[in-house]
Amino acid sequence: MSEQVIEAHNLTKRYDGVPVVKGISFSVAQGEIFGLLGPNGAGKTTTILMMLGLTEVSDGQVRVLGYDPVRQPLQVKRRVGYLPDAVGFYDNLTAAENLRYTGRLIGLEADECEQKMVEALDHVGLHDVTDRRVATFSRGMRQRLGIAEILLKDAQIAILDEPTSGLDPQATIELLEIIRNLKHKNVTVLLSSHLLDRVQSVCDRVALFSQGNIVLLGSVEELGRKVLGGTSNLDVEAEGNGIDAKLRAIPGVTGVETLAPNRWRLKTDRDVRSEAAAAVMGTGGKLLRLAVEAPSLETIYTRYFRDEELGGRHAA
Amino acid sequence: MQREGSPWRGVGVVARKELSDHLSSVRMLVIELLVVVTGVVVVLVSLQQIRDVTAEDPFLLLRVFTRSGEQLSFVFVLTLLVPLIAIGLGFDLVNSEHNQRTLSRVLSQPIYRDALLFGKFLAGLATIAISLTAMWMVVIGLALAALGVPPNGEELARAALMLFVTIAYAGVWLALAMLFSVLFRSAATAALSALGLWLFISILWPFLSSHLVNVFVPASAGTADELLNTLATHQAVRRLSPGALFGEIVTVLLDPAVRSTQQSQLAAMGLALVEPGSIPGAPLPLLQSVLIVWPQIVSLIAGTIVLFVIGYVIFQRQEVRA
Numbered sequence: 017m018s019e020q021v022i023e024a025h026n027l028t029k030r031y032d033g034v035p036v037v038k039g040i041s042f043s044v045a046q047g048e049i050f051g052l053l054g055p056n057g058a059g060k061t062t063t064i065l066m067m068l069g070l071t072e073v074s075d076g077q078v079r080v081l082g083y084d085p086v087r088q089p090l091q092v093k094r095r096v097g098y099l100p101d102a103v104g105f106y107d108n109l110t111a112a113e114n115l116r117y118t119g120r121l122i123g124l125e126a127d128e129c130e131q132k133m134v135e136a137l138d139h140v141g142l143h144d145v146t147d148r149r150v151a152t153f154s155r156g157m158r159q160r161l162g163i164a165e166i167l168l169k170d171a172q173i174a175i176l177d178e179p180t181s182g183l184d185p186q187a188t189i190e191l192l193e194i195i196r197n198l199k200h201k202n203v204t205v206l207l208s209s210h211l212l213d214r215v216q217s218v219c220d221r222v223a224l225f226s227q228g229n230i231v232l233l234g235s236v237e238e239l240g241r242k243v244l245g246g247t248s249n250l251d252v253e254a255e256g257n258g259i260d261a262k263l264r265a266i267p268g269v270t271g272v273e274t275l276a277p278n279r280w281r282l283k284t285d286r287d288v289r290s291e292a293a294a295a296v297m298g299t300g301g302k303l304l305r306l307a308v309e310a311p312s313l314e315t316i317y318t319r320y321f322r323d324e325e326l327g328g329r330h331a332a
Numbered sequence: 333m334q335r336e337g338s339p340w341r342g343v344g345v346v347a348r349k350e351l352s353d354h355l356s357s358v359r360m361l362v363i364e365l366l367v368v369v370t371g372v373v374v375v376l377v378s379l380q381q382i383r384d385v386t387a388e389d390p391f392l393l394l395r396v397f398t399r400s401g402e403q404l405s406f407v408f409v410l411t412l413l414v415p416l417i418a419i420g421l422g423f424d425l426v427n428s429e430h431n432q433r434t435l436s437r438v439l440s441q442p443i444y445r446d447a448l449l450f451g452k453f454l455a456g457l458a459t460i461a462i463s464l465t466a467m468w469m470v471v472i473g474l475a476l477a478a479l480g481v482p483p484n485g486e487e488l489a490r491a492a493l494m495l496f497v498t499i500a501y502a503g504v505w506l507a508l509a510m511l512f513s514v515l516f517r518s519a520a521t522a523a524l525s526a527l528g529l530w531l532f533i534s535i536l537w538p539f540l541s542s543h544l545v546n547v548f549v550p551a552s553a554g555t556a557d558e559l560l561n562t563l564a565t566h567q568a569v570r571r572l573s574p575g576a577l578f579g580e581i582v583t584v585l586l587d588p589a590v591r592s593t594q595q596s597q598l599a600a601m602g603l604a605l606v607e608p609g610s611i612p613g614a615p616l617p618l619l620q621s622v623l624i625v626w627p628q629i630v631s632l633i634a635g636t637i638v639l640f641v642i643g644y645v646i647f648q649r650q651e652v653r654a
Contacts, residue, residue, distance in 0.1 A: 061653060068440055070652045090337035090442045098440035104433025108353070120345040121441040162437070 019046045021173055021204050022067065026076035029062050037062050038228040039076060044206060044221075049199055051215050052208040053313065054225030060208040061101060063225075064175055067206075068098055081172060094122065097166025101177040103158055107151035111142060111161055114150055118165050129168070136167035140194055156187030163194055166203075174198055176207040180214050192218050212313040224317060232320060240311030243320045249309040250282040251275075252292055256301020266291045278304075335444075342443030346451025347458070354421060354459040363417055367463050370413060371470035374406040379478050390615070393483040394490060394586045396475040406471065407582045410498055411575045412534060414464070415505040419526045421459055422509025424519040425452045426647065431519065436652045449647055453510060453640060460502040468495045486588075486618055493622065494585050500632045501578040505530070507639035514643045514650070533573045541569040559603075563594050577632055581625040588615035593624065 022044040029037040037059040044050040052060045065071040067080055069089030077084070083091045105114045112133060119129035137143050140160040145153070153161065159179055166174045179195065180188045195218055198205050209215045216222075216236055224232040224239070232239050240248065252263065255278055263280060264272050268291075271283040282292065289306060296303045354360055378396045389395060397406045426449070429435040439445060472491060476483065483491075508529065512522040545566050570576045580593040590596075591607065598604060622629075 065436075065652060070436065070439055087334065088336045090341065090444070093440055094442040096440075098437065100433065100436040100440070102433055103437055105437075106353075106434060107432060117345070117349050118441060120349075121342050121438070121443055123341075123442070165437070 020044065021046045022050075022078070022080050022206065024063070024067070024076070024078040027063065027066060027073065027078050028075035029059070029066060029071070030074040035074075036228050037066070040223075040228075040230045041076075042223050042230060042233060044204060046204055047199065047202055048220045049195070049205040049207070049218055051219035051222035052206065052225060053212055053215065053222050053317075054210065056210055058225035059228040060225055061177055064098075064177055064206075064208060067175065068093060068096060094169075095171060096173045096175060097169045097171030099159065099162040099166060099174070099176045099179060102155075102182065103162040105150040105153075105158060105161060107149065110147045110149050111137065111153070111164075112146045114161070115165060115168055119168060122169055124168075132168050132170070133164075136164040137161075139167055139197070140164045141190075154187075156183050156191065159183065159187075159191055160194065163191075163198075166198075167201075171203060173204045173206065176205065178209055179207055180209060180211060188214060212317055216313045222313065224320070226321070231324075232316070236311065236313060236316075239313075239316050243316045243323075244311055248284060248311060250284055250288060250292060251305065251307045251309060252280045252282060252296070252303075253278060253305035254296045254301050254303045256296065256299045258299050259296055259301050262295040262299055263292060266295055337442075337444070339444045339446035340450075342441070342447040343451045343454070346443070346448055347454045350425075350452050350455030351458055354455060355462075359420060360459070363420065363463050364466070366413065366417070367467040368470060370409055371467045372474065374409060375471050375474040375478070378406065379475070382479070390484075391487055391490075391588060392479055392481050393472070393475060393487045394588075396471060396479075397491070397494065398583075398586050407579065407586070410501075410582075411578055414460075414498060414502045414578075415530045415534065415575075417460055417463060418456070418502045418505035419509045419523065419530060421456045422506045423513055423523040423526050425456065425510050426513040426643075427517050427519050427522060428513075430517055439652055445648055446644070449510075449644055453506065456506045456510070457499070457503055460506065461499050464495060464498050464502065468498075489618055490585050490588075490621070493618075494582055497578065497581050497585065497629060497632070500629065500636065501574060503636035504574045504632055504639065507636045507643065511639055511643035511646070514647045534575050537573045538570060538576070541572070542566055545569050560594070563597055566597075567594065571628075571631070574632060574635055577628045581628045581632075584621050584625045588618075588621060589613050590621075591616060591624070593628075 020043045022042075024043070025041050026039045027037060027041070028035060028039045040059075040063065052063065054060055062071065066073050067078055067085055069085035069092055073086055080092045081095055083095075085092045105111075106117070109117070115133045115136070116129060119133065124132070134143070137146055140163050142157060142160055142164060145157070150158065150161070163174075163176075163179075176195065180191055183191060192214070195205055195207065207215060207219070219236070221233070221235050222239070223230045232243065234242070252259075259278075260272065260274070260280065263269060263282060266282075266288050268284050268286045268288045269282050270285060273281045273283070275281055282288065287308075289308065293303055293306060375396060382392070382395050429438065429448075438448065468491070472483075505526075509522070509526045512526045513519070516522040516525065545562075549562065549565050567576075571580075583596065584590050584593060591610070592598075595604075616624075
């Protein structure tokens, strides 16, 4: 089992007595990409700020790389890179000047800083605009400059708050690619987002936030099993006679829906791909397509809250 | 709960960056222009006066600062101009970080908030010190060239002390402007509030304070003691304005003959303060002049510290997120 780099236990934040983060517990392992997902105002950014020691912790505790952000914020901030929601840079300075300022704040030597800066800007694809004023930068370029700052810092953990919000699809894809590369550099990534599907592809594990609580925690497949009752859909496209009945007879298939002639959607509670293929072959038919529909976070999320709502009504 | 690490870490880095921002800004150009124009105009006007009035004066250079004609004295100009410069530099120190969304990013670097605030204050003060020193040199240089009389050591020492006090006076206004920049997210609101307070304190307070005193403490000028008491009350209330403190200090420092901060008011009433055994009008040694206004000098510095601390406490408690 790999080392836990972030451990939160019963972490709570109250503003004027009103709880916005209600005793959440989670841990993030080294080298993982961990997603904090949920709607705006669910407490994601507050959780992040508490991990960085940028806001007081009302109750509970959090350890980042073994340090307490409340008492040892400088230790934490030296090792953790943070990309805030809609990050800002000094518009009157160039990209290089902004990074140099950060480098000096971190305490890098001038030579070392220059060298790392070139590498970092190269990595995020901003080497052409090094000496342009940040005022001329697009949103996506600013986000990438923010990631360059994290690389400059040699951060062991990168905390990215809504990294893809406000980006066009192309910029989003590029940014997600950069985030995946962070993982290859052995950086643990913690990212928050309200756009579930966009980040689903990069996250190893996710925590779904709702009104200050973590309601679901785990990998996307795990959550899918938990919320969608272990069911997943298998689409089968085949030509032949009597396939329908054969498919229904497979153990584990709970329902078959005919989408079109020769196209069926099986509701299953386990992986039945080989049996389905065998069933089609058994009839002497011709298998054209066999596809498992992966559970999407969006589905999981909406299903979960629909169930919650229904449960709530029943209780009432 | 004790936090680890030095609050000073990064002060130098922040101060250096802020200073370079200030010095390369358009605002600095405006300030430079103001400084040069003010210096030249003041010297021209005062030279005119000095040629007419003073034939033989041991403190000729200092007269350039004080006797600059009835309408325009250098000290009066400073009393108004210095707060304006300080507010101009300070009103957006902190809220611009909020508005550019740079605050959380900078604070996620390994520094405390203390360093950010203190570094900004130091850089602002350094910028003002540079401008004021430049203005001071313009005035002294032009005066020397025009008068042709070499200054003596005491004159230079008094002039240098005046420069120091002027910087301390600027510190009060810079700390105030920074406090407003912490309080108000909108730079325009912060600037307007600071300027409003400046206008109130500089222009309205001298009149208002004497009216207030007259209402609550009826003037009774029967004996000399009563008269002095009334004057002292007036002075105490007026001193709530840093401009009044600055005025008192500079009057005493720049004129060795002034023995009391009440002298000018007494003179206005046709009276003079005569201490037993002293020769009226004789110059005081430098140290004695400093001792007379030492409380005022300390008050200016203390005022700066108090305003800075208020801003600091509010800033520490503020949420980082926009």
